[in-house]
Each structure stands twice: as structure tokens, then as C-alpha cells.
Amino acid sequence: MHSSEVAQQLKADATLEISNLDVFFGQGMERLQAVKDVSFSVAKGGSFGLVGESGSGKSTVLRTISGLVGDWKGTININGKSMDYRRDRAFYKTIQMVFQDPYASLHPRHTIDRTLSEPLILHGVGDRDDRVDQALLDVGLGTAFRFRYPHQLSGGQRQRVAIARALMLEPEIMLLDEPTSALDVSVQAEILNLLADLRQNKNLTYLLVTHNLAVVAHMCEDIAVMNRGEIVEVMSVETMRKAEPQHPYTRELLLASEGYVPE
Amino acid sequence: MTESTNNSPSVTDSSNLRAWLTTETPRSRFQAKMTQLYSGWQSLRSNPLALVGFLILVILILVAVFAPFLATHGPSEQNLAMRLAPPGSDGYLLGSDEFGRDIWSRIIFGSRITLMIVVLVACTAPVFGLLVGTVAGYLGGWPDMVLMRITDIFLAFPRLVLALAFVAALGAGIENAILAISLTAWPPYARIARAETLTIRNADYISAIQLQGAGSLRIITGHIWPMCMSSIIVRVTLDMAGIILTAAGLGFLGLGAQPPMPEWGAMISAGRKFLLDHWWVATMPGLAIFIVSLGFNLLGDGLRDILDPKGEQS
Numbered sequence: 001m002h003s004s005e006v007a008q009q010l011k012a013d014a015t016l017e018i019s020n021l022d023v024f025f026g027q028g029m030e031r032l033q034a035v036k037d038v039s040f041s042v043a044k045g046g047s048f049g050l051v052g053e054s055g056s057g058k059s060t061v062l063r064t065i066s067g068l069v070g071d072w073k074g075t076i077n078i079n080g081k082s083m084d085y086r087r088d089r090a091f092y093k094t095i096q097m098v099f100q101d102p103y104a105s106l107h108p109r110h111t112i113d114r115t116l117s118e119p120l121i122l123h124g125v126g127d128r129d130d131r132v133d134q135a136l137l138d139v140g141l142g143t144a145f146r147f148r149y150p151h152q153l154s155g156g157q158r159q160r161v162a163i164a165r166a167l168m169l170e171p172e173i174m175l176l177d178e179p180t181s182a183l184d185v186s187v188q189a190e191i192l193n194l195l196a197d198l199r200q201n202k203n204l205t206y207l208l209v210t211h212n213l214a215v216v217a218h219m220c221e222d223i224a225v226m227n228r229g230e231i232v233e234v235m236s237v238e239t240m241r242k243a244e245p246q247h248p249y250t251r252e253l254l255l256a257s258e259g260y261v262p263e
Numbered sequence: 264m265t266e267s268t269n270n271s272p273s274v275t276d277s278s279n280l281r282a283w284l285t286t287e288t289p290r291s292r293f294q295a296k297m298t299q300l301y302s303g304w305q306s307l308r309s310n311p312l313a314l315v316g317f318l319i320l321v322i323l324i325l326v327a328v329f330a331p332f333l334a335t336h337g338p339s340e341q342n343l344a345m346r347l348a349p350p351g352s353d354g355y356l357l358g359s360d361e362f363g364r365d366i367w368s369r370i371i372f373g374s375r376i377t378l379m380i381v382v383l384v385a386c387t388a389p390v391f392g393l394l395v396g397t398v399a400g401y402l403g404g405w406p407d408m409v410l411m412r413i414t415d416i417f418l419a420f421p422r423l424v425l426a427l428a429f430v431a432a433l434g435a436g437i438e439n440a441i442l443a444i445s446l447t448a449w450p451p452y453a454r455i456a457r458a459e460t461l462t463i464r465n466a467d468y469i470s471a472i473q474l475q476g477a478g479s480l481r482i483i484t485g486h487i488w489p490m491c492m493s494s495i496i497v498r499v500t501l502d503m504a505g506i507i508l509t510a511a512g513l514g515f516l517g518l519g520a521q522p523p524m525p526e527w528g529a530m531i532s533a534g535r536k537f538l539l540d541h542w543w544v545a546t547m548p549g550l551a552i553f554i555v556s557l558g559f560n561l562l563g564d565g566l567r568d569i570l571d572p573k574g575e576q577s
Contacts, residue, residue: 068470092476105467109489111295118485119475147289149299165471 014041021074036229047206049216052226058209062175096166097175101182102158106150119168135164156187176208213257225250306569313565319558327374334368339523347541358543369525380510387445392452400460418450430518440519459491493570500563504556
């Protein structure tokens with residue numbers, strides 16, 4: 001079949017490979033399986049979308065990959081290296097994350113300068129002043145923003161800072177956790193275009209989580225649809241565009257999203 | 264004030280300085296700090312009661328610094344011919360005590376002791392409580408259990424009784440009294456700090472710094488402490504009145520400052536014997552304690568409004 005061929009091909013030069021991932025929350029009797037047997041792979045330079053409704057476990061997959069969730073089974077391979085429960089320093093220079101809510105992801109008492117400098121300090125990177133200025137320019141903010149506090153910035157500007165922070169360590173893989181869902185519609189497009197440009201310029205690999213099918217259609221080449229902690233279907237964006245997915249849940253999701261479009 | 268080199272170097276008049284302090288786009292770390300401080304000062308100024316409290320504390324500090332110039336007598340200078348002189352009598356503004364010592368001068372010099380108590384307690388108990396609370400809250404698990412049970416044990420003792428026990432064990436004296444107060448004052452700060460930590464440890468900005476590979480120590484001191492600071496500072500200023508009163512109480516019981524130190528609590532204790540016939544001996548130091556405690560309470564109330572992060576949004 002066509003899609004499985006694509007999957008095989010992807011696997012060959014995969015940068016990020018997840019197989020048989022189970023994630024649990026809670027302990028003892030209340031232990032709950034949030035993610036069941038999830039497998040997918042993202043090729044180097046590719047962009048992979050994880051779609052599903054709220055509570056489907058898609059954000060949990062991201063947090064598990066980033067090492068923020070501890071209780072998991074399965075294999076997470078990054079650049080061919082299997083991940084342990086504890087992550088080493090090199091890991092943080094390979095993978096970074098952009099969070100959903102820019103109002104909660106920047107420390108309210110730190111200046112933008114401090115937020116962006118800290119990863120450089122932590123990893124002993126030199127010429128910090130230039131790098132911080134360059135990062136602000138890269139995400140379309142001027143250097144005038146450098147010594148401001150987050151409360152002096154709009155939501156879109158904050159998300160640009162969050163993107164800049166994720167890029168400070170020059171990672172290869174970016175985990176994007178609904179990067180636009182907390183923003184105004186007019187700002188959403190700006191941020192998506194910024195992310196698309198950055199991906200091209202810096203040759204990044206994206207793993208994007210969203211519930212918005214229009215966003216994945218714009219940003220990704222391949223999509224996995226999640227429901228109740230399981231992947232129900234992996235397909236290419238072309239398949240989705242032609243509205244010929246195999247699984248009934250995916251068709252439902254597509255139909256629901258079309259309900260938005262004014263005819 | 265040092266000017267930023269990037270800014271126009273000819274900042275001389277106050278309107279330029281104000282513009283420099285209120286700018287939306289600070290040019291340096293220093294300027295960013297100063298604009299924050301300035302906006303804090305602006306909100307303090309708009310709160311008259313807090314400003315009164317702040318002024319009382321400034322006056323306390325000035326009095327302590329310039330005590331030798333303000334006092335008319337030495338704090339232990341006796342003049343038995345003039346014992347128990349009423350307020351306003353020749354050379355004795357607030358009267359004299361049973362040894363003919365000038366009460367005004369003793370209160371002035373006593374402000375140094377009060378300030379020392381305040382500073383030492385404020386530098387030890389809240390810092391220790393903050394450390395215990397944030398470590399317990401951030402790490403969770405067994406460190407949380409152990410640290411918070413120790414906190415509970417300290418909380419279960421009545422404060423003055425525990426302080427009494429410490430002073431009794433270590434010997435009477437102002438240093439031991441301060442140590443005893445600090446040892447009994449930290450548990451509430453640990454509780455507050457832990458509660459604050461629990462609400463922010465799962466915040467995205469903490470996850471973000473974890474994702475950059477920061478260690479627990481760096482996260483606690485650099486990212487969690489700044490968020491706990493405002494509630495701790497407010498609590499400290501509100502507690503300061505109680506701490507001054509506890510120190511005065513220990514002095515009153517004879518377990519704090521020893522004679523002839525002009526500690527306000529000890530002065531009230533000495534004046535107790537003459538309270539009916541010579542009211543001023545105990546009342547004047549009592550008034551001093553009252554004014555300083557009131558100052559701290561007013562400032563604490565005001566700071567709660569100023570530092571409350573929810574208030575910042577509006």
C-alpha cells in the first residue's frame with residue numbers, strides 16, 4: 001500500500017522515531033494509561049503533525065519525548081540514539097519545545113534578555129549579547145524588546161520570544177505544542193509563517209501537535225490522528241486534502257472541521 | 264545615578280530622568296531594574312497608608328544612625344538627684360527613670376537594638392523558611408515529607424514558650440533572644456513558600472527551563488524564589504510587629520536584653536514598678552514599640568496591594 005511504503009521510506013532516515021510508546025499517569029490503583037502503543041517516525045527536515053481532540057494524549061506524547069513526563073514504556077529514538085528516563089546535556093541541544101500558552105511559558109519576573117540568555121549560560125555558550133540580539137531579529141522582534149518584561153508584550157510577541165528561546169541552543173528538532181491556539185486568528189498566521197520560514201532557514205525538524213486541521217495542512221507533510229491515547233491513522237497531507245482517510249474517526253474529524261468553512 | 268551609555272549622555276533635568284525611568288523599551292539590564300523599582304515606588308506613593316508606614320521605618324533607621332546627635336544624654340548616664348522626673352522637666356524631654364536616666368535618650372539608643380533585632384530576624388528566618396519550603400515543594404516525595412513534618416513540629420510549639428526554652432538553655436541575652444525568635448519564626452514562611460511552589464512548579468516556564476537542562480538548585484533559586492518573594496516580603500513586614508513585640512516580651516521577662524541596655528521591652532518591664540505614680544517610665548517606650556509596630560503593619564498592608572501579582576495585571 002502507498003502509505004505504508006511512505007512509512008518505510010521515512011523510517012530509513014528518521015531523526016525522531018517513536019515505537020510502542022505507553023505513557024502512564026498516577027500510581028497504584030489510580031494509574032491511568034494516557035497513551036497506548038503509539039508509533040511514528042519523523043524524517044530529518046520533515047514536519048509531522050499529531051492531530052486529535054482535547055485529551056487524546058497528543059500533548060502527552062510531546063512531553064514524554066521532551067522528558068517532562070517520567071512514567072513511560074517503549075522506545076524513543078533520536079538521531080538513532082535510544083532515550084533513557086534521564087536525559088543528558090546533549091539532548092537539550094538537540095530537541096526544544098514551544099509551549100501552547102505564551103502567557104504561561106515566559107517567567108513573569110525575568111526580562112526577555114534573561115529568558116533568552118539563560119540557556120546559553122547553562123550550556124556555556126559564548127558571545128551571548130550578539131546571540132540574543134540575533135535571536136530577537138530572527139523571530140521578527142527588534143532588539144528594542146530585549147530588556148522588556150513579558151507583561152509589556154502582546155500574546156504574539158510573547159510566542160515569538162518563546163520560539164526564540166527554543167532556538168537559542170540551535171536544536172535540530174522542535175516540538176510544537178499547539179503553538180497558535182492561544183493567539184488571535186490574525187496573529188496565528190504570522191506565527192505559522194514564522195515557523196515555516198525558520199524551518200526552511202535553519203533546516204529544522206518539526207513535530208507539531210494541534211487540534212486544528214487547517215494548521216497541519218499548512219505546516220506538515222504527514223499526519224497522525226490520535227483518539228483516546230491511540231493513533232488511529234497515519235496519512236499524508238495529500239490524503240487528508242483529498243478527504244479520503246480510511247478510519248471512520250478521521251472522517252468524523254474532517255467533517256467536524258468542515259463545519260467551520262462557510263460555503 | 265549612573266546613566267546608560269546608549270542613552271543620551273546629557274540627561275540632567277528631572278523630566279529626562281523620569282522618561283528614562285518610565286520608558287517602555289529599556290536599553291540595559293540596569294535600566295530595566297530601575298524602571299521596575301520606579302514603578303514600584305510610584306504605586307507605593309499612591310497608597311498613603313503604606314507611605315506612612317514606609318516613612319516611619321525610614322525615620323527609625325535615621326534615628327538609629329544619628330542616635331548620638333539626637334540624644335541629649337548618654338543612654339546609661341545616671342543622675343539620682345533627678346530620678347523619676349516627669350516629662351518636660353528641665354533637660355528631660357520625656358522624663359527620667361528610677362536611676363535618673365533620660366528616657367528620650369534611652370529610646371533613641373534603643374532604636375538601634377530594635378533595628379538590629381528586625382534586621383537579624385528578617386535576614387535569617389524568612390530565608391531559611393523560603394529554602395525549606397521551596398525545596399520541599401519543588402522536589403516533592405520524601406524530602407517534602409521530612410521537611411514539612413519538621414516544620415509541623417516547630418509550628419506546634421507556642422512561639423514565646425519555645426523562645427523561652429531556647430533562651431533558658433542558651434542563657435539570657437539579646438543575641439540569644441534573636442536566635443530564639445528566628446528559630447521559632449521560620450515555619451510559617453516555609454508553609455507559604457511550599458504552597459506557592461506547588462502552584463508554580465508545573466507552570467510552563469518551569470518546564471521550559473527544565474527542558475534547557477537546568478538543575479534543581481538553579482530552578483529553585485532563580486525561577487521559583489522570585490515568584491515566592493512577594494508573599495514572603497508581605498508576610499515578613501506583617502510579622503515584624505509581632506517579632507518586635509516578642510523581643511520586647513522577652514526583654515520584659517528579663518530573658519532578652521540585660522540591664523543597662525536600653526531595650527524598649529526591658530524599659531517597660533523596669534517601669535512597671537512605678538506605673539501608678541510615674542506613668543511615663545513605662546508608657547514612653549511602649550509608645551515607641553507601638554509606633555514602629557504600626558509602621559511595619561501599614562507597610563505590610565500596602566506591600567500586599569503593591570506586590571500582589573494579580574493586581575499587576577490590571
